[in-house]
Amino acid sequence: MVIESSTANHCSITSVTDDWLEPYVEEALAESGFVKVGVRWIKLNYAAIGTGSDVSAGLEKLLEHARCSGFELPVTQRFPLRILRRLTADETALLEKNLRPLKLTNDSLDTLVIPIQPRWAQHLFDAGLAEQTLFGARPDLVMTCENAYYRSPRALGNTSVPFRILWYVSEDDRYAGTGQIRAYSVGSSVEVLAASEAHSRYKRLGVYDWHQVREISDGDPDGLTMVIRFRDTEIFDRPINRDRFSRLLEASDQKKPLLMAPQRISESAFADIYKEGQSWL
Numbered sequence: 001m002v003i004e005s006s007t008a009n010h011c012s013i014t015s016v017t018d019d020w021l022e023p024y025v026e027e028a029l030a031e032s033g034f035v036k037v038g039v040r041w042i043k044l045n046y047a048a049i050g051t052g053s054d055v056s057a058g059l060e061k062l063l064e065h066a067r068c069s070g071f072e073l074p075v076t077q078r079f080p081l082r083i084l085r086r087l088t089a090d091e092t093a094l095l096e097k098n099l100r101p102l103k104l105t106n107d108s109l110d111t112l113v114i115p116i117q118p119r120w121a122q123h124l125f126d127a128g129l130a131e132q133t134l135f136g137a138r139p140d141l142v143m144t145c146e147n148a149y150y151r152s153p154r155a156l157g158n159t160s161v162p163f164r165i166l167w168y169v170s171e172d173d174r175y176a177g178t179g180q181i182r183a184y185s186v187g188s189s190v191e192v193l194a195a196s197e198a199h200s201r202y203k204r205l206g207v208y209d210w211h212q213v214r215e216i217s218d219g220d221p222d223g224l225t226m227v228i229r230f231r232d233t234e235i236f237d238r239p240i241n242r243d244r245f246s247r248l249l250e251a252s253d254q255k256k257p258l259l260m261a262p263q264r265i266s267e268s269a270f271a272d273i274y275k276e277g278q279s280w281l
Contacts, residue, residue, distance in 0.1 A: 006045050007101055007280055012062055013071060016041040031145045033098040042071050047280050049103040049271055093162040093186055097232055103274060111164040111270040112262045118175045121167065123207040124149065125183050125233040146231040148205035152216050153192045153226040154261045163187040164270060165230055168259050180239035184274060185230040196221040236277035248272050
């Protein structure tokens with residue numbers, strides 16, 4: 001939430017200063033792309049989307065601004081050199097994390113639209129949905145940098161990790177604001193495991209209890225369950241409804257969304273959706 005607040009207020013540098021930070025907070029800052037400089041934790045926020053050549057000039061200005069402000073971050077010196085060449089998926093994901101909310105459209109990251117029920121979304125990332133319930137979200141999950149989502153195993157095509165996720169929160173009359181793409185995340189792994197092993201390994205990251213995980217595998221503890229780990233979630237401040245989503249896909253020569261299972265979309269479609277979902281672009 002700190003990064004989102006900085007971006008919304010057009011701040012290009014986020015600084016966290018506290019002499020008494022708990023170790024788990026420092027770990028979370030590091031996982032979110034912050035670098036410790038003296039007594040401060042510093043992060044650059046580059047609010048842009050485009051190819052390396054599109055964003056390189058603005059990045060140079062950001063780095064110069066950081067240096068003039070006294071923030072000489074060791075990792076920043078590699079950004080201008082790396083951003084102009086072809087990046088692997090891992091390199092793109094790392095660069096985007098360190099400069100979040102930057103998004104590079106260099107065809108190295110696949111994008112999946114993944115449907116999720118609002119009762120799970122509210123705990124994993126969506127405070128807006130959580131506010132509509134009596135008890136709200138589970139703080140141990142909402143405050144986690146990484147989360148896990150369980151679902152029935154479905155082929156994801158040739159999707160490689162890391163990958164982009166657009167979360168479509170399925171329609172539900174009990175919640176306002178459903179039937180929309182409401183968030184973006186980075187998928188860090190996809191595994192298909194026995195239900196018992198999936199829950200044992202990832203229960204600290206997921207919202208499902210053992211009974212619910214077992215339901216996915218039709219009650220069989222040894223039945224297969226897909227676990228999608230994800231991180232760096234951003235909530236859209238302008239959620240995109242299903243009709244508008246369909247029109248954006250059609251504009252990119254994509255098939256109409258089924259929204260019953262994960263669906264891969266093109267990078268151009270992702271860029272159009274992301275730009276529309278975030279008001280700061």
